[in-house]
Amino acid sequence: MKIIVTSLFVEDQDKALEFYTEKLGFVKKHDIPMGKFRWITLVSPDAQAGTELLLEPNEHPAAKEFQKKIVADGIPATMFGVDDIHKEYNRLLENGVKFTMEPTKMGEVTIAVFDDTCGNLIQIIEK
Known part of the structure; x- marks a missing residue:
């Protein structure tokens, strides 16, 4: 068994795309x-x-509530x-991406977090 698709709730599919x-x-x-x-x-x-990565509409009230609550608590929806x-941080900054956390060493890894403009915080991690 392997993961083939993972979903990310988005407020607007065109904007997210x-x-x-x-x-x-x-x-x-x-x-x-699809309708x-x-x-x-x-x-x-x-x-x-x-x-x-599936750009899933957040039309369901539970999806909207989930999205709002994790963003309010500063929790990323996924990690790349x-x-x-x-x-990568500098490349994304040049592309106009807004970060909520600049690259930060956390134990053995370095992470950064940005706002995807579609209702999510996304974490990147140096692998």
């Missing part, structure tokens, strides 16, 4: 109409056959691995 592809550099794998919404998945450009966190 633009942010995750244009600002972060993910690649769109699927964009399929009012779409099945939009993204992959890492370095692992296009790897795990897909990077090879060089300082290089």
